[in-house]
Amino acid sequence: MQFRLLGPLEVESSGGPPGSLVDLGGHRQRAVLAYLLLQANQVVSTSQLLSALWADDGAPMTARKILQNAVWKLRGVLSRPPRAEHGPELLTRAPGYLLRVPPLHVDLLDYEQRVVTGRAALAAGEVEPARRSLGEALALWRGPVLSDLVEEGICWPELTALQNRRLDVMEDHFEAALACGRHQLVLPDLESLVAAEPLRERASGQLMVALYRCGRQAEALAVFGRVRTALVEGLGLEPGRELHRLQQAILTQDPTLEVPRAVGGRGAANLAPVLRPAESPPAPAAPAAAPAPATPTAPAEPAAATEPTGRTEPADRAEPTAPAKPAVPAAEVSSPAGTSPVPPAWSCSASGSARNWARCRPRTGTGCSTR
Template sequence: MQFSVLGSTEITNDNTPLELGGIRQRAILAYLLLNANKVVATSQLLHAIWDGNPPPTARKMIQNAVSAIRRTLTTNTDPTTTATLHTHAPGYQLRLNTETIDLYRFRRLVREGRHATATNNPHHAADLLHQGLALWRGRALADLVETGITWSEITAIEDERLSAIEDRLEAELACGRHREITPELEILTATEPLRERLCHQFMLALYRSGRQVDALRVYRRTREALIDGLGLEPGRSLQELQHRILEHDTKIQVPALVG
């Protein structure tokens, strides 16, 4: 049995998606998955599902949803991936191997990718980060977001994704793949104009592709977005890159480790 939150909430058994019921049951399952192996207080679930304004029958609704989730878990046909949902004061605990949850596999691969970067192995880093990002099937908990749920955890997970993308692009640059990633960076910097690290990577990729004028144009565009959106000038790293591009600094040319 496998669990997915990097996209719509989903449980699969033998690669077959299982019926999860209504949105309330899906939301409770998702919240328990985000807090796998931890005790989640009923009060936390009440706040998460009803945004701090639960109806009088809310606790009973949670009990019914938990019972339904337990029935779904009993359909598991793989004894190596057992998941159990326990009543544990002051609430509930979903016990399972976190490797069965795509979010936790993603986080493990990102950690391994960052370690590969730190040990000067960008090719392996890029591969690991690509594997992790390939687990995503859309926005995190997309089915819940569509109903208006706005958990801070969802925003945090989406930021993890963007950070992992930036880490992968950094590894790709270290491998000398600046031309290959330029189109992707063009899209990302258009959708995330205030992320300076993406801008830095885009400028570097353009410069290494012989497009100095375009790289400087990206700097000006980002600077305008930062001033208009946040009232801030670009950070030191971005300003230094602009100066190095203007001076044709050899230190920002294609690295020696290329393959």
């Protein structure tokens, strides 16, 4: 037998024609079976079953007898031929009952196993297997869980929890699909989910990304405006930081929002200039007010090695801050004897900075032209 809870309660016989459903009896029997299936392969106490069947302490004096009759009739339904080797069994186990059924025969258990597999793949970065597994899990849903019993007045906390967990699984599926570049495929489902659940920020952010990738930037920003209005007016809260950062990324057209395959197919773009150890720019015509930082090495030794007059005074004897007053041009500053950074028998084509000494050339006379 195949048991389906993700939608109206259905039990399909394994020996009959495809699609043939088993008659489960009245409302009470179907409710008992549904609650035992929600706790499949676990012992459910009698008190739990009584609370599920009669809420708000409205159980009659014969409630236990009614429950026992429902269990007895269900055993007759589950034992109908043909009997499979590992068919379902409804057993009495203190302090209540146990419905033993293979996990693959219950759509809820199959769904939960696929979700575990998909989330493990998503956490490992295997987005395509995660998308497939999570999509297969969601495909098992045929509507709201146990929708027929809900219409008859059943209201169990387990059903609400299942519905909320389904929304989380849908968001995981959307995340995997967006990581695979399938934004157009999930866009209709994202729009439907956000319209039904306007306070779910994660889904709203995923919709903003999908719309942006489809070239609908204005609509993506409008989604942020709607979710912000819903949060502020409904709860007095601002959207979280992630949603605010996503809004700014859309406004600035951040490349990280592009389709992952397109980004991965080209080299990473440098959004900020890279500082490289290149040469310093040429000195300005007028010296700056602040003294220039000293260079690590003074390139004056080559000039001393080729000096025709035989003078070998090293250049590192120069004072680190030669111009005493930066506002005065270098040509008008007189250097004490023996401390001039440039030998008097040489001519310079630029100011006396260490970087331009290599352009000095020998000339006759004792002066040094600084222009």
